[in-house]
Amino acid sequence: DTAVSQTPKYLVTQMGNDKSIKCEQNLGHDTMYWYKQDSKKFLKIMFSYNNKELIINETVPNRFSPKSPDKAHLNLHINSLELGDSAVYFCASSPMNTGELFFGEGSRLTVL
């Protein structure tokens, strides 16, 4: 069983579209995250949720909206996609206060 799973793994879409990436963890962790990895491999935190509540919201455009229906799921919805949104998006989870993140396999988003 995959501990942190993301779908879809690949997503190709046109500018202006709206898309979602789903994430689920079966580790029983309290905290979930979205990280963005750009074409130069830089990894940056976007959001952090703890027990369905938003903890961290780094400087991310309003077009990005995370949704956590329960503590095992953290979905990422992106409106009005732009070319610069092309990246690999990683979901992760961690037990509280350990700092150790378990990452999903990543979702590669390509905006044409």
Place this chain on the structure above:
Amino acid sequence: AQKVTQAQTEISVVEKEDVTLDCVYETRDTTYYLFWYKQPPSGELVFLIRRNSFDEQNEISGRYSWNFQKSTSSFNFTITASQVVDSAVYFCALSEAGNAGNMLTFGGGTRLMVKP
């Protein structure tokens, strides 16, 4: 503010050579965690090690070893007798214990290429 610097963007070695990946960090917290992650060509992020700020003992795991020195704010990673399968991007990361949500700050990564 926390910051992690990996000055080496790319390293190329020949199989069986030893290689050290450097990591320097900045933090105002006295309690923090340091990590190394590996990202092979397949793209997933693989956890390698976590070290807390109160434990400066070096660690060895097979061909991997880590040298943590608070005096120089460094947490370097050495691969002994490198193999082609070690080819990957390696990330050093820092998490301050005081930050809400266990946010990791990553360095820019070091791409290691091990040639046969």
